[in-house]
Amino acid sequence: MRIAEIRTERLGAAVRASATIAWEDSQRPDQEVFFEIETPDALPAPAPDAFLAALAVPALSAGERRIAIHGAVCPRMRDGVVSVCRLLRSWHPRLGPDPGIEPSGGFRAQRPPPEGRAGLFLSGGVDSLFTLAENRRDYPAAHPRAMRHAIFVRGLMMPFEGTRDMVKDIDRRALPRVARLAAQAGLALSTVRTNLGLVLDDHLAYAHLWAGSFLAAIAHLFSGRLSRVSIASSHDLVHGLIPWGTDPLLETRLSTGATEIEHNGIHATRLAKIREIGRWGAALEALVVCGESPVPGPLPNCGRCEKCVRTRAGLLVAGELDHAVTFPDAPLEAAMIAAIQPANTHVFPYFWAELIEPLRAAGRPDLADAVATRCRDERAARAWHADSGWKGRLRRIDRRWFGGRMLRWRRNLTSDSA
Amino acid sequence: MRISAIRRESSAGGERVAADVVWEDCDRPARRIFFEVPPELGDGLSTDPESFAVGCAVPAMSHGERRLAIEGSLCPRVRDGLSGAGTLLRSWHGETFTAISIEPSGGFRAKTPASPVRPALFLSGGVDSLYTLASNRTDFPLDHPASFRDAIVLRGFSFHPSDTSHANDVWRRSSTAVRTLASAAALSPITMTTNLREIEPDFGLFARYFVLLLASAAHALARRVTTASIAADLKIAALFPWGSHPLFHALAGSSAVDVVESGGERTRLEKVRALADHADLLATVVVCQEGPLPGDVLNCGRCEKCVRTLVSLMIAGVPEAGRKAFAIRSVDAEAIDRLRRSVTPAATYFWAEIVAALEASGSGELAAAGRRLIERSLRAGDWHAEKGWRGRARRFDRRHLNGALLRASRGIRALPRRVRSAFR
Numbered sequence A: 001m002r003i004a005e006i007r008t009e010r011l012g013a014a015v016r017a018s019a020t021i022a023w024e025d026s027q028r029p030d031q032e033v034f035f036e037i038e039t040p041d042a043l044p045a046p047a048p049d050a051f052l053a054a055l056a057v058p059a060l061s062a063g064e065r066r067i068a069i070h071g072a073v074c075p076r077m078r079d080g081v082v083s084v085c086r087l088l089r090s091w092h093p094r095l096g097p098d099p100g101i102e103p104s105g106g107f108r109a110q111r112p113p114p115e116g117r118a119g120l121f122l123s124g125g126v127d128s129l130f131t132l133a134e135n136r137r138d139y140p141a142a143h144p145r146a147m148r149h150a151i152f153v154r155g156l157m158m159p160f161e162g163t164r165d166m167v168k169d170i171d172r173r174a175l176p177r178v179a180r181l182a183a184q185a186g187l188a189l190s191t192v193r194t195n196l197g198l199v200l201d202d203h204l205a206y207a208h209l210w211a212g213s214f215l216a217a218i219a220h221l222f223s224g225r226l227s228r229v230s231i232a233s234s235h236d237l238v239h240g241l242i243p244w245g246t247d248p249l250l251e252t253r254l255s256t257g258a259t260e261i262e263h264n265g266i267h268a269t270r271l272a273k274i275r276e277i278g279r280w281g282a283a284l285e286a287l288v289v290c291g292e293s294p295v296p297g298p299l300p301n302c303g304r305c306e307k308c309v310r311t312r313a314g315l316l317v318a319g320e321l322d323h324a325v326t327f328p329d330a331p332l333e334a335a336m337i338a339a340i341q342p343a344n345t346h347v348f349p350y351f352w353a354e355l356i357e358p359l360r361a362a363g364r365p366d367l368a369d370a371v372a373t374r375c376r377d378e379r380a381a382r383a384w385h386a387d388s389g390w391k392g393r394l395r396r397i398d399r400r401w402f403g404g405r406m407l408r409w410r411r412n413l414t415s416d417s418a
Numbered sequence B: 001m002r003i004s005a006i007r008r009e010s011s012a013g014g015e016r017v018a019a020d021v022v023w024e025d026c027d028r029p030a031r032r033i034f035f036e037v038p039p040e041l042g043d044g045l046s047t048d049p050e051s052f053a054v055g056c057a058v059p060a061m062s063h064g065e066r067r068l069a070i071e072g073s074l075c076p077r078v079r080d081g082l083s084g085a086g087t088l089l090r091s092w093h094g095e096t097f098t099a100i101s102i103e104p105s106g107g108f109r110a111k112t113p114a115s116p117v118r119p120a121l122f123l124s125g126g127v128d129s130l131y132t133l134a135s136n137r138t139d140f141p142l143d144h145p146a147s148f149r150d151a152i153v154l155r156g157f158s159f160h161p162s163d164t165s166h167a168n169d170v171w172r173r174s175s176t177a178v179r180t181l182a183s184a185a186a187l188s189p190i191t192m193t194t195n196l197r198e199i200e201p202d203f204g205l206f207a208r209y210f211v212l213l214l215a216s217a218a219h220a221l222a223r224r225v226t227t228a229s230i231a232a233d234l235k236i237a238a239l240f241p242w243g244s245h246p247l248f249h250a251l252a253g254s255s256a257v258d259v260v261e262s263g264g265e266r267t268r269l270e271k272v273r274a275l276a277d278h279a280d281l282l283a284t285v286v287v288c289q290e291g292p293l294p295g296d297v298l299n300c301g302r303c304e305k306c307v308r309t310l311v312s313l314m315i316a317g318v319p320e321a322g323r324k325a326f327a328i329r330s331v332d333a334e335a336i337d338r339l340r341r342s343v344t345p346a347a348t349y350f351w352a353e354i355v356a357a358l359e360a361s362g363s364g365e366l367a368a369a370g371r372r373l374i375e376r377s378l379r380a381g382d383w384h385a386e387k388g389w390r391g392r393a394r395r396f397d398r399r400h401l402n403g404a405l406l407r408a409s410r411g412i413r414a415l416p417r418r419v420r421s422a423f424r
Helices: A048-062 A075-091 A126-138 A164-184 A203-220 A270-278 A281-286 A306-317 A334-338 A347-361 A365-385 A389-402 A405-417 B039-044 B050-062 B076-096 B127-139 B165-184 B210-220 B247-251 B268-275 B304-315 B333-342 B347-360 B364-384 B388-400 B404-423
Strands: A002-011 A014-022 A031-038 A066-069 A100-103 A117-121 A147-153 A188-194 A226-232 A260-264 B002-010 B015-022 B031-037 B067-070 B101-104 B119-122 B150-155 B188-194 B227-231 B258-262
Touching (some): A014 A048, A048 A066, A126 A147, A126 A226, A126 A270, A164 A281, A203 A260, A306 A347, A306 A365, A334 A365, A347 A365, B015 B039, B050 B076, B050 B101, B050 B210, B076 B101, B119 B127, B210 B247, B210 B258, B268 B304, B304 B347, B333 B364, B347 B364
Parallel strands (some): B150 B188
Antiparallel strands (some): A002 A014
């Protein structure tokens, strides 16, 4: 892969940083990658590190043997890319060897900005709101770790081809609320729009390999202003970290001499995060978790999708459901939980199980039972997929020795009887 | 556990920050824990409680204490980090590590880092920390805020019981090497002594979280140090539950002192290859934990770690003159085969890449000896995991015969040595 023509230009109110990428070992057309930044401060031109962080995973994933990049690269970023490639390969052995990093200007340490500030990615979701709430609680405004800048990435949930209208709708709902919260909390707010997601245009690769480096890349666009940028964790140590595209060992490696990337919040479960957010009214007014689209009406969350119902259940346990002004008023019912179509079999056991006992304690045994049933079912489904237990052994034998005939026969039988 | 009377005091050896540590829920002796530096470095010591909290919390968890009551106000980042570290350890080792409540008498309050920024590294003289130093010096100009200013060399963290001639000898060699290195690399050496390991003398437990104990020493220097780098001994491509797992580092930091892991992206052989160009650093490398060694010998050249490092240096093309830190400078297949008794399950982790490199370079005999060593290491792993018929016999012996069979077998194997020494 060659990354060249790194340039910055003014585009109305926005600054556009872009580069051209040419693939060398995979049959893909040349592409232009851009980031459009709207920010209250003037930003110096981004260092090549931002583009290297952005494109290392796509290069690894496509089997590119090298990344030749125009300009000088910070040696910390070089080592970070090696770390990311090796860690990802230890999780996904199908990935090829580390691409060599060949900057035309060699390796040169970046320096932190003179008045470097701390910032965070703020989407309006539970994880990032918790990171901000905790930071405000723990640090006085003058502390170097106190966050003073928020970055909102447009289309972060689905930065792919064919999702443009959905993304616009989600941003329409979230951005004004995030902006209000940032103003209230005394944070400067920048927004970033990028077509970086189109480089892989692959939902799974984004989730499993890339999301953390994607954000780290955007953080480095601000290396002239921010000396520390936080990415909120999706997972926690209580339920265990799983190989995922954003991880405390991934994006933090993509720091440079100028900007430190941090991964915050692994010590807190999602319920603990919701409890903390519940203590800050302004955060509740900015809470947007819903990825459905379009969501009609003035409220930003549909209130019915998996994430909405899960968050509302958490708010109920925290005693804050009545203050959750960004969700519809409709009562939370067990049928809603039964009707959920989770994205995968990991969602219920990982994110919902901690709600069972608190829901019971909060006087909603109906919801607790519904969650317990779904957790049990999803665990069974996972065991089925993993071929574990005696049923799994039987299925393995069937597949290996009978070409799956037993399973087909059973399915035919059940469909006939239905 | 209660930690109180955190104070600065002078001692015969220098200046210290000390505290009284009392166990509340288990029958263990109270201790006065200290971190001591030479008098001229005393101003860098902090009497904030972070060092003692980070150093004592996990031992408290591992012995079933219900709380950590500590004098003063504690950094909220330390509170969250210790809670995270406990959770991580429970996920690896089960409920041996209980959850504790952290109760600072002055509540939770963020601490302000020292100014200007002053990064330090823990320097033992081993391959990992030398690599960290070398890459920092190559990558950052001396006036860069990420350029190391201090080298912390810590006494009291030896693998061996402290205050034995063995531990003293390892310290003598390591501290001498670090002083030489520090002056050559424009670093201020900070020799720090601590008795923190008295809180947890059991190496098996200590090994599960030792990075936190190193971090506690950095927090003791919070009036001077802003970032403490700890060289990785694990490679990121092959992590496993261990006391230096890189997840610990971010959990061990505070609002005043960041704790970072460095060098984990490289394997040990890659580090040795990178050091091949640094003859000055290699002249002072100290990997050997054997001892006492005579005179100015830094490494015995015979033990597993010495042999492994020597073979790596040979692969990296370092000439014999560049291996002068070792009493024996060359390794043959016989030297590898002689490591029979000291091969542990961990040896496979390090030797696999060495054997691959030896095979690639056509060093057939050494590679074959390396493969034999790996086989022994795997057998040792099976032994520890009590696998196979020997494992079953060992389990039976341990459960029903109280280890009598193992003791008898060891006694018989030691017989020739005893007979020889009786006639000497």
